[in-house]
Amino acid sequence: MIVFGSGNRGATFWGGAEPHADPVPWGTLTELRSAGYITVERAWQDQTGGWFIGAEGAGLTGASCRFATLLHAIAEQTPADEPLCALGSSAGSVELSYALAAYGLDERVQFAMFSGGPIARVDHACTGEWDCVSATTSHPATACSTVRCDVGELVAALDLLHDGACSANDSERLRTDSLASLTADRLALQTETSFQWGDGDCLGIAQSGRAAADLFGSNGVAVTQRVIADAGHSVQRSPAGGANIVQEMQRGCVP
Amino acid sequence: MLSCLLSAGVGCDDPPAPPLDASSHLDTGSRADAGSSAQDGGAVQDARAPSEPTLGELTEVGPCSAPDGFTCTVFEIRCPNVDTTRVAVRRGNALGPRGG
Numbered sequence: 001m002i003v004f005g006s007g008n009r010g011a012t013f014w015g016g017a018e019p020h021a022d023p024v025p026w027g028t029l030t031e032l033r034s035a036g037y038i039t040v041e042r043a044w045q046d047q048t049g050g051w052f053i054g055a056e057g058a059g060l061t062g063a064s065c066r067f068a069t070l071l072h073a074i075a076e077q078t079p080a081d082e083p084l085c086a087l088g089s090s091a092g093s094v095e096l097s098y099a100l101a102a103y104g105l106d107e108r109v110q111f112a113m114f115s116g117g118p119i120a121r122v123d124h125a126c127t128g129e130w131d132c133v134s135a136t137t138s139h140p141a142t143a144c145s146t147v148r149c150d151v152g153e154l155v156a157a158l159d160l161l162h163d164g165a166c167s168a169n170d171s172e173r174l175r176t177d178s179l180a181s182l183t184a185d186r187l188a189l190q191t192e193t194s195f196q197w198g199d200g201d202c203l204g205i206a207q208s209g210r211a212a213a214d215l216f217g218s219n220g221v222a223v224t225q226r227v228i229a230d231a232g233h234s235v236q237r238s239p240a241g242g243a244n245i246v247q248e249m250q251r252g253c254v255p
Numbered sequence: 256m257l258s259c260l261l262s263a264g265v266g267c268d269d270p271p272a273p274p275l276d277a278s279s280h281l282d283t284g285s286r287a288d289a290g291s292s293a294q295d296g297g298a299v300q301d302a303r304a305p306s307e308p309t310l311g312e313l314t315e316v317g318p319c320s321a322p323d324g325f326t327c328t329v330f331e332i333r334c335p336n337v338d339t340t341r342v343a344v345r346r347g348n349a350l351g352p353r354g355g
Contacts, residue, residue, distance in 0.1 A: 039347035058336045069312070
């Protein structure tokens with residue numbers, strides 16, 4: 001079974017609202033289903049805010065409780081001999097990363113893919129004040145003339161989730177709510193992870209995702225990183241990105 | 256009850272219902288207790304300081320529409336320190352044996 005989380009507010013299904021409306025992700029789901037996997041997609045029902053809404057001040061950790069609760073319920077219903085795997089795109093990868101690192105779902109999720117994310121350090125994501133270019137030289141965004149080091153439009157959501165700590169540049173509070181802090185506490189995640197980014201993904205969340213891959217790797221989990229050619233932030237919509245998802249799931253999501 | 260979410264159990268093959276109107280089903284009741292919201296331009300009054308992460312509760316609300324080969328179920332999720340929300344979950348059946 002593979003659980004898919006769409007990006008942005010997460011208010012749409014990962015494979016699109018209707019069959020073939022988003023052809024590459026829909027084709028990816030079909031390929032995986034044909035390979036014997038059950039696919040599960042979530043769509044938050046508040047179209048205006050998705051998983052951010054009604055979570056003001058709760059931080060990414062608090063807001064991610066919603067997805068973690070869903071994932072936990074799925075895990076409880078999944079037979080022990082059936083692999084449970086997950087994929088998150090962009091902001092959907094943020095939910096997934098916190099479910100694993102903060103809520104202990106890494107003990108149940110065997111394999112996780114992050115596409116265009118997640119956020120390693122919330123303080124960095126808010127301010128953009130970190131050297132995201134040289135921090136991610138191992139898997140650079142080669143098709144970008146310049147890259148952002150903040151998370152752009154998501155900064156407003158992060159500000160809401162942290163009671164204005166982004167605007168106030170309250171680094172301590174933001175660091176506390178960061179994967180970097182959570183994984184340091186946990187020492188070692190148990191989920192094998194795979195990351196993919198488009199070579200033309202110039203957004204800050206992608207650069208932060210590269211830092212998250214290094215972070216997860218340093219905590220002991222097996223990590224695969226892949227830069228997808230001719231793809232932007234929505235790398236799952238590129239044919240090569242979709243093919244990589246199928247290939248990686250068939251490699252890592254096995255009994 | 257997660258009958259439609261994870262197995263081909265009772266209810267999963269029921270005819271899909273029309274899509275739910277998200278705005279009419281989202282429970283924002285706890286927001287009223289939280290004072291003015293940041294979305295309204297005011298400051299959130301209740302303290303939502305980060306605490307030890309605790310999972311919430313999930314309950315099934317009902318079916319939603321889904322294409323052939325899929326089932327869809329709406330769940331309500333209640334978590335500490337955040338408003339209750341709803342999520343639609345679409346489950347696609349396997350089309351062949353594993354490795355096929």
